[in-house]
Amino acid sequence: MSFPFPLPPSPFPLPPSPLPQIPMISEVKSVSGRGIPLTGNDIDTDRIIPARYLRCVTFDGLGEYAFADDRIGLKGEHAFDQPQYQGAKILVVNRNFGCGSSREHAPQAIAKWGIQALIGESFAEIFFGNCVAMGIPCVTADSETVKQIQEILTNNPQAVMTLNLETMQVQCDNFIGAVSMGEGAKNMFIAGTWDACGQLVASSDSVRATAAKLPYMSWGK
Secondary structure: OOOOOOOOOOOOOOOOOOOOOOOOOOOOOEEEEEEEEOOOOOOOOHHHHHHHHHHOOOOHHHHHHHOOHHHHOOOOOOOOOOOOOOOOEEEEOOEEEOEOOOOOOOHHHHHHOOEEEEEEOOOOOHHHHHHHHHOOOOOOOOOOHHHHHHHHHHHHHEEEEEEOOOOOEEOOOOOEEEEEHHHHHHHHHHHHOOOOOHHHHHHHHHHHHHHHHHHHHHHOO
């Protein structure tokens, strides 16, 4: 991570081999892997990534500091520190997750830790939008469904989860529950249109053709 000021060594070093990151691909129709439960309502972005880490130049390495203050306070008992949840891909949260400031660093820190999808009772609007722009689906479920999944993951951390955006269902071990997401965001993931940079690169020929027709593009030639 490139910080313009010195930081002490991270008390939460990631494993030597980096956790899988979300590639810049288009379609996101499903996410499968182990899950990690994080209980509590109104977990805001300052708890997700404290403000002192916002001065980074890039987001690289930000995952080491996800939930930094909570993890320090819980002295190894936080889910992100427990060995049985290392490598999990789906974060299961409660109500109003990601409230507070609009910092993009919050979903970036979660993604850099290795999370590729979130399931919760509700999400703050700006946090949700930032996740969509990064290709991280955030789906909602009723409180009983979320509670049951969190209990399964607590009792069996090795349970495999699959979030299917086409059927809008989540399967965790033998439990299957319904999830929801606005049609606009859902269609962006399934069609791959969430990836603005990918769309621009894929349409490079059309961009060049359009640019060639604009008279002011040749003024400097």
